Amino acid sequence: MSGSSDTPIPKRPLYEESSQFKHWRFSRSKLDELRSALNERSIQIVRENLEEEEKARASTSTDTNEVDNPIKPAALAVDTQYLSTEDESLLVSFYISSIPKTCAGFGLPEVVEATAISYLKRFYLWNTCMDYHPRKVMPACLFLACKTENCLIPIDPFISRFSKLKSEEILELEFVVARSLKFEFTTWGAHKSLKGFALDLQTLPNTTLSTINNVIQSAQPLIQLSRQTDLELTYAPSQIALAALHQIDPVLTERYLSFKREPPSSVEPGVEADGKGKQKKPLPVGTEALLQIFEEIKAVFSEQAKKVLSIERSKEIDRRLRTCANPELIKGTALYAKRKQEEEAQEAEKRQKKAERAQASKASDEAIFGGDLRTIPPADSAPSESAFLDGPCSDTGNQWGMTVFRSDQLCGS
Structure with missing residues (x-):
């Protein structure tokens, strides 16, 4: 063997084995490209869904008055002002800046704050504010970070810190956030x-x-x-x-x-090196x-x-977001109700097909192996003792499909 084969292979740093290094590192140009493409795609989807929402409203009588952020009628107009990548970045930054104050209110350690902020940034690499409002996503990220960093807070005292939010909303979004994170919860801060x-x-x-x-x-x-x-x-x-x-x-x-x-x-x-003037290593x-x-x-x-975070600018973006949010994901809109009905119909169809496959499989098994043993008649329908003494081939003795012999026949007497 050559001497080079004996050279130990240097170990990779532990960080380079992490999911953060493999899946959550990008160049600046790549980040801009991702966000720009995501924004363009989201605008296209929202525009189509707003048109479909208008049609769904015309064909249904869905009441949107109880929704905390319903799609306004003006949003159905052609001149809707959609959010740009810069608008979304400013809005997300506003909610990122609120995480430290929220963590301080709960008395949470720095690691939870850093993890929640990382989750929020990663979430909006694959989703836009027009799909999920950061007002709801930020608490969901923080609630998930409390779990992953082993600083558990029950949902009821947690949600009490956020006005106009319900625990059901956070719990539903928690899975959406986890899925967007690809269930990779470890962060390196x-x-x-x-x-x-x-x-x-x-x-x-x-x-x-x-x-x-x-x-x-x-x-x-x-x-x-x-x-x-x-x-x-x-x-x-x-x-x-x-x-x-x-x-x-x-x-x-x-x-x-x-x-x-x-x-x-x-x-x-x-x-400076001693005795060598101005020489430096x-x-x-x-x-x-x-x-x-x-x-x-x-x-x-x-x-x-x-940078100075403008609250007025953030509020202005939030007002525009009310007219360009994706109606497909907002409870109470006609399109949301329509999508739910479609999902329920698809689930019912899947259950029906699954039941039919199970029935067909059972019938196939019975054709090969016979019926289920549990279908044997109960004990009260079993033959009496006299039936077995009537003769080896009598009708009563053979009602179970088997030949019955008397003891004297077996002994040859």
Whole structure:
């Protein structure tokens, strides 16, 4: 065998084995492409369903007065203003920003907050606000995150924090959310990576614990800020955490990278070497590319920090959403009732076909193996003792289809 075959194969990082790495990481251009295509497809479907809703209203007398968000008559007009990808992004961001306050009200830990936000972002990669309003989806994501992070809250006290919502709505949406997540509930957040670096930095020589604590505490707001962005859908959690550390203390972060990538040396990157003037040790190979990633992430930090979430803008989008929501998914609309009737008819047809197949299978089995043993006549219809003594071939003795012999015949007497 060659010497190369004895070289151990390096293990892949645990994160690269996760569903988040495999299924929930995209380039920025891919994210824009996904959302644009989803928005266009949703507008087409909603436009068709609004036309069908108008026809269904004309042919039925469905009452929509009891619906909390019914399709308005104006929505059936040709000039309906549908939501753009930017509108949807702003509306989802508004509800993302409300999750930390809601978690604080429940006394939930940071991990639940981060997981709920991740679920909400992932949900709207495959669904639009015109199909499912984030006002209802956000509580469903939070309720599911409480379960997956083992911080259970009963549905009744949970739903009491959300006005105009019923527990049935959250429980119904919970499965819709889980299905959209592909039942992949584990999330890898940058807050976990930051805690890991807080421990690992303690192995760095010539670094005090107070320095590490100050850097970690200063980086925490940047991690919270990152949740309001798409960073977790583009970069690894460790990259986001290191970028936050680099923005707070670039010298410490680069020393740490050098320490992890090369054996310890008396000369550290960015530190003058004793007796050699201004000579400095170069950063390890690959660090420049990593620093470039840090700059990209830090640029997103700066951009997000400048954004001001407009409540009035969010309300305006919400008002327009009332006229362009998908009537197929809103209880109380004529189209919703029609779809339910169609689903019930299909389910009834499936049950009927299943029963027919079961009956046909039973008949086929009986033709081969005979009838069910449970169909044997009850004990009160069994032949009397005299029937067996009447003779080997008498009518009474043979009513069970078998030959009966008397004991004296068997003995030959």
